[in-house]
Amino acid sequence: MAIYNTADSISKTSNILGLVAKRQKLLTENIANVDTPNYVRKDIDFKSVLSNMNGPMETTLSKQMGSTSLVNEQTDEIGVNITDELINMQENSLIYTMAIRRMSNVINIMKTVVNVGK
Numbered sequence: 770m771a772i773y774n775t776a777d778s779i780s781k782t783s784n785i786l787g788l789v790a791k792r793q794k795l796l797t798e799n800i801a802n803v804d805t806p807n808y809v810r811k812d813i814d815f816k817s818v819l820s821n822m823n824g825p826m827e828t829t830l831s832k833q834m835g836s837t838s839l840v841n842e843q844t845d846e847i848g849v850n851i852t853d854e855l856i857n858m859q860e861n862s863l864i865y866t867m868a869i870r871r872m873s874n875v876i877n878i879m880k881t882v883v884n885v886g887k
Contacts, residue, residue, distance in 0.1 A: 778875045785868045788813055789861055796858050803849045810849050812857065815864065 792813040802808040 775875055775879055779872070782868050782872045782875065785864070786872075788815065789865045789868060792861050793858070796854055796861065799849045800851065800854050803851055803854075808849060810854075 792815075795811045795813060799808075799810045799812075802810075
């Protein structure tokens with residue numbers, strides 16, 4: 770059972786890291802297009818993705834994050850606010866740090882299990 774949970778945790782964390790990378794790309798595209806007329810900013814909705822994972826980290830993050838759709842073109846506000854994008858990049862960095870710490874913890878648990886079995 771513990772091996773299944775560990776594998777599941779690695780899979781979930783890997784998915785989160787993939788989303789963080791995708792969001793980083795979208796945020797940099799938004800910043801690159803700050804002066805592009807009629808550019809519609811894009812973002813990822815972590816809340817909807819994380820709420821489907823049902824783990825403690827995902828539940829905490831989903832409560833703290835706002836709601837949009839997975840890749841959301843925010844057509845209600847055309848243009849990019851550079852300050853908001855930089856704040857979003859910082860938020861993305863925090864999510865990355867939390868995911869890396871989680872992955873490190875899972876790997877340490879696996880190493881402990883292997884060492885106990887020796």
